[in-house]
Amino acid sequence: MAKVLDSKIPAGPVPEKWKEYKAHQRLVNPKNKLKLDVIVVGTGLAGASAAASLGEMGFNVINLCIQDSPRRAHSIAAQGGINAAKNYQNDGDSVYRLFYDTVKGGDYRAREANVYRLAEVSNNIIDQCVAQGVPFAREYGGMLANRSFGGAQVSRTFYAKGQTGQQLLLGAYSSLSCQVNAGKVKLYTRYEMEDVVIVDGRARGIIAKNLVTGKLERFSANAVVIATGGYGNTYFLSTNAMGCNCTAAVQCYRKGAYFANPSYVQIHPTCIPVHGDKQSKLTLMSESLRNDGRIWVPKKIEDAKALQAGTKQGWEIPEEDRDYYLERRYPAFGNLVPRDVASRAAKERCDKGFGVNNTGLAVFLDFSESINRLGLDVIMQRYGNLFEMYEEITDVFPGDVANEINGVKYYKPMMIYPAIHYTMGGIWVDYELQTTIPGLFAIGECNFSDHGANRLGASALMQGLADGYFVLPYTIQNYLADQAVWPKVSTDLPEFVEAEKAVDAELTRLLNIKGKRSVDSIHKELGHIMWEYVGMGRTAEGLKEGLKKMHELEKEFDTNLFVPGTKEGLNVELDKAIHLRDFFTMGQLVAFDALSRNESCGGHFREEYQTEEGEAKRDDENYFYVGCWEYQGKGNEPTLIKEPLEYEAIKVQTRNYKN
Numbered sequence: 001m002a003k004v005l006d007s008k009i010p011a012g013p014v015p016e017k018w019k020e021y022k023a024h025q026r027l028v029n030p031k032n033k034l035k036l037d038v039i040v041v042g043t044g045l046a047g048a049s050a051a052a053s054l055g056e057m058g059f060n061v062i063n064l065c066i067q068d069s070p071r072r073a074h075s076i077a078a079q080g081g082i083n084a085a086k087n088y089q090n091d092g093d094s095v096y097r098l099f100y101d102t103v104k105g106g107d108y109r110a111r112e113a114n115v116y117r118l119a120e121v122s123n124n125i126i127d128q129c130v131a132q133g134v135p136f137a138r139e140y141g142g143m144l145a146n147r148s149f150g151g152a153q154v155s156r157t158f159y160a161k162g163q164t165g166q167q168l169l170l171g172a173y174s175s176l177s178c179q180v181n182a183g184k185v186k187l188y189t190r191y192e193m194e195d196v197v198i199v200d201g202r203a204r205g206i207i208a209k210n211l212v213t214g215k216l217e218r219f220s221a222n223a224v225v226i227a228t229g230g231y232g233n234t235y236f237l238s239t240n241a242m243g244c245n246c247t248a249a250v251q252c253y254r255k256g257a258y259f260a261n262p263s264y265v266q267i268h269p270t271c272i273p274v275h276g277d278k279q280s281k282l283t284l285m286s287e288s289l290r291n292d293g294r295i296w297v298p299k300k301i302e303d304a305k306a307l308q309a310g311t312k313q314g315w316e317i318p319e320e321d322r323d324y325y326l327e328r329r330y331p332a333f334g335n336l337v338p339r340d341v342a343s344r345a346a347k348e349r350c351d352k353g354f355g356v357n358n359t360g361l362a363v364f365l366d367f368s369e370s371i372n373r374l375g376l377d378v379i380m381q382r383y384g385n386l387f388e389m390y391e392e393i394t395d396v397f398p399g400d401v402a403n404e405i406n407g408v409k410y411y412k413p414m415m416i417y418p419a420i421h422y423t424m425g426g427i428w429v430d431y432e433l434q435t436t437i438p439g440l441f442a443i444g445e446c447n448f449s450d451h452g453a454n455r456l457g458a459s460a461l462m463q464g465l466a467d468g469y470f471v472l473p474y475t476i477q478n479y480l481a482d483q484a485v486w487p488k489v490s491t492d493l494p495e496f497v498e499a500e501k502a503v504d505a506e507l508t509r510l511l512n513i514k515g516k517r518s519v520d521s522i523h524k525e526l527g528h529i530m531w532e533y534v535g536m537g538r539t540a541e542g543l544k545e546g547l548k549k550m551h552e553l554e555k556e557f558d559t560n561l562f563v564p565g566t567k568e569g570l571n572v573e574l575d576k577a578i579h580l581r582d583f584f585t586m587g588q589l590v591a592f593d594a595l596s597r598n599e600s601c602g603g604h605f606r607e608e609y610q611t612e613e614g615e616a617k618r619d620d621e622n623y624f625y626v627g628c629w630e631y632q633g634k635g636n637e638p639t640l641i642k643e644p645l646e647y648e649a650i651k652v653q654t655r656n657y658k659n
Contacts, residue, residue: 035060036480037221037488039206041193041248043070045165045461046444047227048172049468055179057473059480062219063176064191064208066243070173074229074241075464078165079286079386080149081157082129082461084122089146093154095119100650102459105151105338106424106452107602107618108652109264111626111645113431114449121470122462126158128469132171135160147291147382149457151338151657157458162286162386168461172468191217192575193248194503196224196255196440199495203440207499211575214568216500218491222483223439223476226252227468230423230445232265234583234590235535236527238420239271239284245579246586249427249446253585257435258628258641260428260448262586263593263604266455267536268421269295269342272393272414273362280520282419283393285365286386287457290335292370292379293414295342296322297354297363304354314356314364315402315410325349329613333657340454340603340616341657343418347536348614350417357415366413367398390414418536422460424451424603425593428628428643432475433467441476443467448626453602507567510577515560519576522557526580526587529553534591537607543595547588551635554584589629589638596640599623620652 036059040051043065051063067073087093099119103110126144130136136158137145146155160167179185190211197205197218205220231246232238253259270285298304299321306312326345327334335342346363349355356362371379376399380387391397396412403410427435427442429449434441444464451459490496533546557580565571600609600616601623609617626643 036483037062038223038225038476038480039064039219039221040225040227041206042073042227042229042444042446043067043173043176043187044073044075044227044229044444045169045172045464046446046468047225048073048169048176049465050225050227050443050472051185052172052175052179053469053473054476055182055184056175059184061179061185062188062221063185064188064193064219066190066192066211068189070176070187070189071169073169074244075169075461076166077239077241077284078168078461079162079284080288081147081159081164081458082125082168082465083149083156083456083458084126084158084462085119085156086123086126086144086146086158087154087156088143089155091154093156095122097154098122098156101152102450102456103452103650104655105456106454107340107616107655108452108620108647108650109261109601109626109645110452111449112647112649116649117471118450118463118466121466124470125462125465128465129168129171132174134167134171136167137161147288148336150287150290150336150342151333151456152336153333157288159288162288162383162389165461168465172465193226193228193251194578195251195499196437197495197499198255198437199489199493202438204489205491205496207496207503209503209575212570214566214571216503218496218500220489220491220496222480222488223441225441225443225472225476226427226446227443228446230426231262231583231586232420232423233579234526234586235420235530236524237274237279237282237531239268239282240421242281245582247579247582249442250582250585252427252435252437252440252442253629254631255437256631257437257440257442258428258630259425259589260626260628260643261425261453261593262589262629263597263627264424264448264451264453264602265420265590266339266422266424266603267343267418269339269346269418270365270416271419271421272390273357273359273417283389284419284421285390285414285416286383287339289365289383289386289414290342292374292382293335293365293367294324294369295326295335295346295363295365295416296324297349297356299323301353304356307356308358308360310358313402314366314413318405319408323349323354330657332659337657338454338456339421340605343536344605344614346416346418362415362417364413365416366411368409368411368413371399371411372409420531420535422455424448424453424455425590428626432478433472434475434479439479441472443472453604504567506581507574507578510561510574510581511563511565511567513559513561513563515562517556517560517562519561519563519573519580522553522561523576523580523583525553526550526583530587530590534587534594537605538594539607540595540598543591547591547595550584550588550591557581557584585634592638593627593629597623597627616655618654624652
């Protein structure tokens with residue numbers, strides 16, 4: 001029987017409790033008084049904002065990033081926008097409504113108190129970013145503009161064309177650079193964390209690898225913050241940058257940090273379809289396109305077959321023969337249903353044979369109606385760079401007129417299909433974002449806390465900046481309040497020596513396998529297993545088969561891997577081998593969690609548990625908890641620990657996007 005986890009959080013978003021709780025924040029004001037060191041691993045939005053804020057508050061920060069500059073962190077890939085409850089459109093938005101939509105979008109599997117806090121600070125994020133000079137889109141009169149995203153019937157998403165993540169990251173990078181210049185942050189670029197060092201039961205440092213020289217280095221601090229993103233690249237093909245990996249998180253998991261809800265993996269509905277077996281990643285088209293684009297497949301199976309054979313084009317099919325299936329199935333939300341709902345609906349249509357490209361694994365995203373109604377100039381102002389990106393990749397420009405039927409102009413549509421995107425699961429943290437290892441904190445996509453079983457669009461940037469600017473800098477002080485009596489530990493301690501030796505031995509082991517298979521060939525095979533057995537549709541039988549195949553492939557990895565080069569100097573293949581080792585651990589963890597959860601909710605869809613209409617069928621009586629996993633060694637099944645969910649402000653019910 002699983003242990004029950006004490007989450008150390010308020011039971012729910014009850015203001016009276018929170019006032020008492022918040023009174024204990026800001027216990028220390030270290031500025032110019034205390035010399036406390038904090039390591040922040042990662043320079044995406046969460047990491048950069050946290051490092052900048054901690055530096056401004058007087059802490060000495062060591063900030064590591066695997067790229068050559070924080071400006072190249074994967075946060076720049078976020079396109080559509082960032083949510084906040086400003087209610088500039090006067091359409092009835094509020095902090096509570098943002099809170100409610102986020103909990104409902106997560107299929108009632110998020111921690112209620114964390115989500116309310118996220119909604120509370122959302123408005124401050126926009127003010128902060130405007131002050132930094134982030135060029136949000138504006139209305140003609142000068143007010144900040146908004147658009148809608150999935151899972152909401154109000155316009156609350158602030159955006160900068162299709163470059164929102166990049167612009168927000170530049171703002172955070174400016175703040176970070178200011179603290180680097182002030183001497184409060186030491187920035188180490190092209191460094192990767194390989195292990196966390198535990199001294200007397202507390203996280204007191206890390207072992208990092210200089211990716212240019214290959215040298216292992218030790219870093220000591222009073223606390224360690226992990227902001228290294230998610231584990232989507234376990235599936236090989238995903239919308240994540242190829243450098244994204246879960247090594248830091250998995251090493252924390254191996255050292256005792258619990259990993260929560262790993263089976264909650266998001267499939268994004270608007271991705272450019274796979275076009276061959278030579279791809280190394282997939283390209284995301286922003287969910288914001290669903291504001292003005294309409295998703296459809298042919299009504300007639302013969303039209304679908306003609307499209308797949310290439311004898312007919314989408315613009316040749318008249319309006320009356322098109323099935324706008326999201327609008328048909330979910331009339332209240334239409335094309336703006338949450339991502340998991342839209343993805344499963346696309347898969348269902350393609351599984352029935354209505355796919356529109358040569359593989360049968362694509363649907364149309366069409367802008368004909370909106371261009372005819374608003375004009376191409378307006379659409380280009382909103383999505384111009386996204387249209388250009390799509391043309392660059394596919395040689396099709398969605399703003400080109402392709403046909404005219406009965407006086408109606410038809411434009412070339414985009415083709416889209418679901419793909420692995422975001423991971424809602426992550427390192428377990430309490431209300432203060434501290435893991436089960438004292439002194440080790442996890443923020444942004446790296447933790448599990450805010451999104452439940454499915455993340456709504458434009459909420460990732462919101463969580464990253466909320467954690468970095470408005471939550472961690474204050475909650476970490478409750479831990480650091482007594483650290484003034486703890487001197488900075490020496491990197492010559494036995495714990496540091498042993499950790500570095502273990503990392504060095506692992507690098508040597510991988511180099512000395514000297515087999516015949518490349519890292520990518522094995523990773524690609526792992527990705528096929530994950531997508532086939534642990535992907536959009538899961539079954540108990542399939543998950544067991546997937547685990548079996550992963551164990552077999554991991555043996556192949558351990559005995560037949562070939563890594564060229566040496567430990568000295570730049571060795572990208574060696575770094576990829578380390579990442580793949582951890583992807584195996586992560587893939588099995590996702591499968592274990594999916595197998596233990598006999599229900600469907602959000603991004604976790606067990607085909608045995610669905611309604612007659614094909615919707616996710618939750619089991620709140622038996623699975624209303626956060627599933628946390630404790631590492632038990634390589635090859636052993638991890639132990640399940642449960643954190644019961646307690647809702648006070650929201651009634652738990654079946655999601656309804658139809659009316």
